[in-house]
Amino acid sequence: MTERLIELFYAFWQIGFFSIGGGYAIIPLIQEQVVEKYGWLTEKVFADIITISQMTPGPLAVNTSTFVGLKAAGLPGAAAATLGCIISGVVIALLLDSFFQKHSGSYYIPKILNSLKAASLGLIMSAAAVILLLTFCGTSDYKAIQDLDVISVFLFLGAFFAMRKWKLNPILLMVICGILGGFLYI
Structure with missing residues (x-):
């Protein structure tokens, strides 16, 4: 059980750490971790959790981490996954705030932010494709379009x-x- 809790914390720490764009942009990353890598959930259960996470108050990543952790290891799993998801975001936000305060007049910062916006849009569109496929075909595999x-x-x-x-x-x-x-x- 302890190993599963560590895996949940680490998986969602990675998700929180690499979730540029947040929200819908990280759905493919969460799916890769919880369905494909660790196999904690099936695609169907993952789609249900994403749906429930959208309907409950709070950020999508936090809600999803809580539901995945609960499904994978009960209440301790929910706590481990949620803490893993939140902690990296808090640390990154504090570091970025300090960095942007220090370099607020830089010519390059707006250019970097524009490229991050473009990357975030690509991630959001990828998440939209995953949600559409899961909804319309029951799987994220685009080859299943015949099962519409x-x-x-x-x-x-x-x-x-x-x-x-x-x-x-x-x-x-x-x-x-x-x-x-x-x-x-x-």
Whole structure:
């Protein structure tokens, strides 16, 4: 059990340390660690955890680390994974704040930040592709497109259209889609 706790702490310390872009940008990194490397979760359970993590208050990475740790090793696992995820971010934030305060007038800092924004956008788009594949095909493997879940596609398109056209409250939209999905998948 102690070995699993150390693995959880270390895996989420890495995720927290290398999560440039945060939020959705780190979903592929989390998936690589918890599904592919350690095998703590299946892709289906991972997709469910990402969904739940989005609906619960707090940052996506922290919520996901807590749920993964809970699933992999109970409450001690949740604590180890969450602490691992948070600690590196806190240390990096303190160091970056000090660095930017010291070099606030530099010509190069805005250039570096622009390149980090571009990298972050690429990571977010990759995460979007993973979420779409998991939702529509049940796996993140793009080759599974023939297993397309048509109901999920129509729910997605309906929610997207309703959000863009009528600016519905996201919580209300999730409740509506959850109810519709409950009826459609029965």
